[in-house]
Amino acid sequence: MAKFTRKGKVKGVPPISTASLPDIVFMLLFFFMVATTMKETNMKVKLRLPEATETVKLEKKSLVSYIYVGSPMPQYQAQHGTLSKIQLDDKFSKLSDIGDYIAAEREKRDEKERPKMTISLKADENTKMGLIQDIKLELRKASALKLNYSSRKRYTNSKY
Amino acid sequence: MARKNRPLPEINQSSMADIAFMLLIFFLVTTTMDVDSGIYRKLPAWIHDEQEPPKIKRRNTFIVLINKNNDLAINGEFAQVSELKDRVKEFILNPYGSDDLSEKDDKFVEGIGDVKRSKGVVSLQNDRGTDYGAYIQVQNELVAAFNEMRNDYSVAQFGKTYKALSIELQDAVRQVIPTSISEAEPVEI
Numbered sequence: 001m002a003k004f005t006r007k008g009k010v011k012g013v014p015p016i017s018t019a020s021l022p023d024i025v026f027m028l029l030f031f032f033m034v035a036t037t038m039k040e041t042n043m044k045v046k047l048r049l050p051e052a053t054e055t056v057k058l059e060k061k062s063l064v065s066y067i068y069v070g071s072p073m074p075q076y077q078a079q080h081g082t083l084s085k086i087q088l089d090d091k092f093s094k095l096s097d098i099g100d101y102i103a104a105e106r107e108k109r110d111e112k113e114r115p116k117m118t119i120s121l122k123a124d125e126n127t128k129m130g131l132i133q134d135i136k137l138e139l140r141k142a143s144a145l146k147l148n149y150s151s152r153k154r155y156t157n158s159k160y
Numbered sequence: 161m162a163r164k165n166r167p168l169p170e171i172n173q174s175s176m177a178d179i180a181f182m183l184l185i186f187f188l189v190t191t192t193m194d195v196d197s198g199i200y201r202k203l204p205a206w207i208h209d210e211q212e213p214p215k216i217k218r219r220n221t222f223i224v225l226i227n228k229n230n231d232l233a234i235n236g237e238f239a240q241v242s243e244l245k246d247r248v249k250e251f252i253l254n255p256y257g258s259d260d261l262s263e264k265d266d267k268f269v270e271g272i273g274d275v276k277r278s279k280g281v282v283s284l285q286n287d288r289g290t291d292y293g294a295y296i297q298v299q300n301e302l303v304a305a306f307n308e309m310r311n312d313y314s315v316a317q318f319g320k321t322y323k324a325l326s327i328e329l330q331d332a333v334r335q336v337i338p339t340s341i342s343e344a345e346p347v348e349i
Contacts, residue, residue, distance in 0.1 A: 025180040032187035050296035054303040055197040064196070069292075097230070120196060122168050125293030129226075132295070136343075140206035150198040152298055 019025050045070035050125040052151040064148075065105040065115050067098070069131060072123035084127045086135065095134050102142040122150040199299055201343075222251045222264050222282045226298055228289030241297055248305035252278045252337070258305065271332040281340045299341075306339050313337060 056122045058064055068087040076092075079090045086093050088101045106114050119139060123132060139147060224244070225233040232239050234247055254261040262280025269275055282302055284297055307322070310333050314322040322333060 022177045022180055025177055029180055029184040029187065032184065032191055035185055036191045052199055052296055052300040054199060054300050054307055056200050058196040058198065061196075115228055120198060122180065123292050125291065125296070127292040128169070128288060129290040129292060129295050130288030132292055133286075136203060137206075140203050143206065145203040145205060147201050147203055148196075148198040149201060149296055149299065150196060151300075152346040153197055 041066070041068075041087075041095055042090055043068065043087070044076055044090070044092060045072055045074070045085055045124070047122055047124050048126075049122060049150055049152045051154040052149075053154050055151055055153050056148075058118065058120060058148060060116075063109070064118050064120050065102070065144075066120050067101075067135065068120055069127050069135070071126075084124065084131055087147075095138055097134060098138040099142045102118045102139070102144045104142075116145040116146070117144065118148055119144050120148045120150050165312045196287045199296070199303055200318045201299075201341075204343075216279075216281055217263070219260050220279045220281060222248065222262070222280060224282060224284050224298060224302070226284075226286045226290045226294055228287040230291055232298065237291035241301055244298065244301040245308070248282060248302060249309055251282075252305075252309060252340075254278065254280075254311070269332050269335045271328055272336060275336050277336060277338075278340075281342050302341055303339070306337060306341075309337050310334065 045068050047068065068086075069084055071077075071082050071084050072092070080092055086095065086098070088097060093101070102119075106117060109117060121132070136147070139160065141143070223233075223235050225236075227233070232241055232244065234244070239247070251261050254264070262278045264276040264278050267275055267277045270335065284298065284302065311322040313336060314320055314325055314329075314333055317333075318325060318329065325333065
């Protein structure tokens with residue numbers, strides 16, 4: 001067995017090859033690239049979504065249009081006050097703008113996908129229902145009937 | 161030229177990892193992983209001229225009312241959100257055939273056959289001053305009640321949970337227990 005014993009100084013641990021490092025990093029990179037959704041809008045209203053247990057995941061992001069409702073962020077309060085406001089895309093809007101917004105959003109989609117368009121209503125939990133009810137009425141007038149009350153998932157009290 | 165035969169020098173790849181790292185960090189920072197979720201609701205279609213709402217017998221309506229102080233009333237009596245789910249289930253299922261809970265009619269459902277279906281409608285009313293959070297709490301309890309009833313029905317009928325059923329059977333179960341929640345226009349209370 002003398003064949004296997006080394007003579008002379010004991011060699012140090014050979015350096016770990018870093019040749020596969022780029023591959024590992026690329027793998028991570030691709031994962032994050034796929035999982036990433038870029039923020040599309042600048043939030044101008046403060047949002048604290050209500051909690052719910054019976055939530056359903058919104059699938060097909062491309063079919064979803066958002067309506068944000070909440071009180072304006074501090075930097076906009078001088079101009080817009082502190083009462084709840086509607087935000088469509090990047091700007092504060094009036095109730096009467098919702099119809100046009102829905103029409104514009106519908107135009108953006110393929111004809112086939114239009115009936116499946118969903119509105120996600122992201123409203124702060126302290127918003128008064130009067131405003132929400134008005135928005136719902138506008139949505140009904142614009143015949144955008146698929147509505148999703150956006151809420152955070154709460155796990156307690158759930159049996160599933 | 162003299163250069164012609166010289167082989168192309170190999171590109172140094174040692175900076176590849178750095179470039180990839182930079183991209184990786186960029187995506188790490190910009191990533192938001194939150195998945196949008198919420199309670200689905202189909203709004204009733206808008207009807208231009210004022211129509212008489214369909215007449216529903218008193219015993220077939222279950223009136224849930226939230227006032228501007230976020231207090232809850234069921235059929236005119238003060239109640240807690242925690243008891244809402246069981247009250248709705250009792251109202252729709254009417255297990256003992258009580259006279260003041262919902263009636264049932266026969267319906268043929270493909271995939272299941274003839275079933276007794278409740279005629280009950282849950283009417284959700286609110287004030288313009290009700291908080292959205294409170295409203296969603298109540299909505300959530302109502303949806304939970306219907307989901308639980310469907311699940312119980314699936315287990316009793318097919319021995320599987322509702323989620324484990326095929327799409328067709330889920331549809332059938334949804335027809336047996338439809339989400340009959342009516343959201344009326346708000347009133348000033």
